[in-house]
Amino acid sequence: MTKPSNVLELECSACSKKYDASIEHHLCTCGKPLLARYDLRRAAATLTLEILKARPLTLWRYAEVLPNDDPVSLGEGMTALVLVKRLGASIGLQRLFVKDEGLNPTGSFKARGMTAAVTRAKHLGAKALAAPTAGNAGGALAAYAAAAGLPSVIVMPADTPAANIMECQAFGAKVVKLNGLISDCGKYVAEHKDREGWYDISTLKEPYRVEGKKTMGYELWEQFEGKLPDVILYPTGGGVGLIGMCKAFDEMQEMGWIGAERPRMVAVQAEGCAPIVKAWEAHKSSAAFFPNAATIASGLRVPGPLGDLLILSMLRQTKGTALTVADDEMLQAGRELAALEGIFAAPEGAATVIAARKLAATGWIKPHESVVLFNTGTGYKYTEAWQRALQSARPE
Numbered sequence: 351m352t353k354p355s356n357v358l359e360l361e362c363s364a365c366s367k368k369y370d371a372s373i374e375h376h377l378c379t380c381g382k383p384l385l386a387r388y389d390l391r392r393a394a395a396t397l398t399l400e401i402l403k404a405r406p407l408t409l410w411r412y413a414e415v416l417p418n419d420d421p422v423s424l425g426e427g428m429t430a431l432v433l434v435k436r437l438g439a440s441i442g443l444q445r446l447f448v449k450d451e452g453l454n455p456t457g458s459f460k461a462r463g464m465t466a467a468v469t470r471a472k473h474l475g476a477k478a479l480a481a482p483t484a485g486n487a488g489g490a491l492a493a494y495a496a497a498a499g500l501p502s503v504i505v506m507p508a509d510t511p512a513a514n515i516m517e518c519q520a521f522g523a524k525v526v527k528l529n530g531l532i533s534d535c536g537k538y539v540a541e542h543k544d545r546e547g548w549y550d551i552s553t554l555k556e557p558y559r560v561e562g563k564k565t566m567g568y569e570l571w572e573q574f575e576g577k578l579p580d581v582i583l584y585p586t587g588g589g590v591g592l593i594g595m596c597k598a599f600d601e602m603q604e605m606g607w608i609g610a611e612r613p614r615m616v617a618v619q620a621e622g623c624a625p626i627v628k629a630w631e632a633h634k635s636s637a638a639f640f641p642n643a644a645t646i647a648s649g650l651r652v653p654g655p656l657g658d659l660l661i662l663s664m665l666r667q668t669k670g671t672a673l674t675v676a677d678d679e680m681l682q683a684g685r686e687l688a689a690l691e692g693i694f695a696a697p698e699g700a701a702t703v704i705a706a707r708k709l710a711a712t713g714w715i716k717p718h719e720s721v722v723l724f725n726t727g728t729g730y731k732y733t734e735a736w737q738r739a740l741q742s743a744r745p746e
């Protein structure tokens with residue numbers, strides 16, 4: 351017997367066209383992503399700080415605002431929010447936190463999106479799951495597919511970090527390596543999926559990865575005891591986490607938990623792949639494809655994010671900003687975060703340290719403001735990047 355669902359329908363994020371959430375949908379007919387809409391009045395009746403205290407420490411604790419199928423779960427979510435005092439002092443920020451997403455199953459926040467998407471796909475009768483990946487999403491999909499008892503196909507650039515390739519193989523996925531970028535991998539999945547009978551789990555091409563990732567916003571609210579931080583710095587590739595958190599904040603407002611105020615969202619990108627920053631600086635509402643994308647932060651190597659309109663509008667709505675960080679700066683910041691605070695970060699996470707320093711130096715972030723850096727992945731999977739970081743640290 352199915353439990354009653356709070357999901358009312360799917361709605362196009364661009365043209366507002368509605369779709370039946372009880373059957374499989376991917377993109378809107380207009381080509382843009384679909385978002386799940388809930389009966390938030392009903393959700394709010396049982397989703398309170400008090401009730402949450404007794405719930406399991408996974409993101410499925412927010413069941414009322416997630417799909418209501420039996421979860422395919424590996425214990426994801428409720429990651430640590432670490433007050434980083436020494437790093438904060440070195441930047442001039444009194445309330446600096448790292449949300450350490452490296453603590454998730456498969457070592458990245460991609461687990462959040464995949465637990466929700468795979469759960470829903472399984473329930474909708476998917477026979478095989480496929481996705482292009484910059485690295486971590488592939489590992490997460492392969493793991494959750496294994497946990498669901500479903501085959502998976504992961505399509506990745508041939509120069510993806512070795513650990514990401516190995517984990518996919520270990521989880522029993524079919525791994526396709528292409529000489530190209532994630533955008534080429536996405537085309538490969540799109541061209542093969544119908545013939546092969548794959549369920550496409552690409553970023554924003556199904557509605558539920560956003561739902562899993564939005565729980566980062568719910569967790570911040572819970573970890574800050576019913577409040578939200580002033581500023582959130584997020585390493586942005588496809589932007590799913592940023593879109594998801596902003597969606598969570600809108601849902602919270604509708605449930606009466608918060609008012610109209612929002613944390614200022616900061617999209618941090620690599621100098622070598624910065625479509626969102628380029629569009630932001632040019633005051634555009636959409637992003638152009640970023641040519642010759644190259645960065646050591648493989649998760650940020652997303653030259654043409656499908657969610658560009660959403661990301662840019664959320665930066666505007668929250669009075670946020672967008673800025674780039676160079677690869678060498680990320681490597682250096684990774685060492686600083688590790689040595690000062692004991693957090694072994696992915697270069698994507700380390701990028702947010704530099705961004706915070708730059709924004710504190712210009713006064714955009716004030717010393718007393720509460721600031722959250724998202725370390726989106728563990729450093730343990732980035733042996734190539736860390737080798738480079740530690741080599742450059744050696745005395746001459």
Ligand SMILES: Cc1ncc(COP(=O)(O)O)c(C=O)c1O
Nearest residue numbers: 587588589590591649698726727
């Ligand atoms: C460690 C890490 N950080 C950030 C990102 C970018 O994520 P999003 O698509 O949510 O912007 C990725 C994506 O692969 C990643 O692996």
Ligand SMILES: [Zn+2]
Nearest residue numbers: 362365378380
């Ligand atoms: Zn549409």
